[in-house]
Amino acid sequence: MRRYLPPGVICEAGPEGLFIFRPEAIRAVLSSDTAFYGRPEADVLPVVRRLARSGENGELLGYGARSLTTPGAARVQITDQDGEVFMGFFAEPEKAAASAVARGEDIAAVCDREILSHIYWPDLP
Numbered sequence: 001m002r003r004y005l006p007p008g009v010i011c012e013a014g015p016e017g018l019f020i021f022r023p024e025a026i027r028a029v030l031s032s033d034t035a036f037y038g039r040p041e042a043d044v045l046p047v048v049r050r051l052a053r054s055g056e057n058g059e060l061l062g063y064g065a066r067s068l069t070t071p072g073a074a075r076v077q078i079t080d081q082d083g084e085v086f087m088g089f090f091a092e093p094e095k096a097a098a099s100a101v102a103r104g105e106d107i108a109a110v111c112d113r114e115i116l117s118h119i120y121w122p123d124l125p
Helices: 023-031 045-054 093-111
Strands: 010-014 017-021 074-080 085-091 115-120
Touching: 010 045, 017 023, 017 045, 023 045, 074 093, 085 093, 093 115
Parallel strands: none
Antiparallel strands: 010 017, 074 085, 074 115
């Protein structure tokens, strides 16, 4: 797969999953909140792996919500018509629908099945 990627893109597999990213894009997110993420290191792969293990990688994935504990986050589940869950994540409410559609389309293209996106909106005051 590496040979098809642009120069500088990280492509690594580990027990946490498959990681494919541009380090400069990851550094931008990590630099946005050093109190939470820590100081960005030259090698961001260990940080990305730690965030994946802890389930706090939602911002890195573009969903906006860091994790299931993010206040006000919407829960998204991507399933097939039988209710089999392919993936779930938490997103900022304003990004939930677009993220759900995009991930559903990704899965549908690979699985050749009809995919459903379910969004569970947070209780709003």
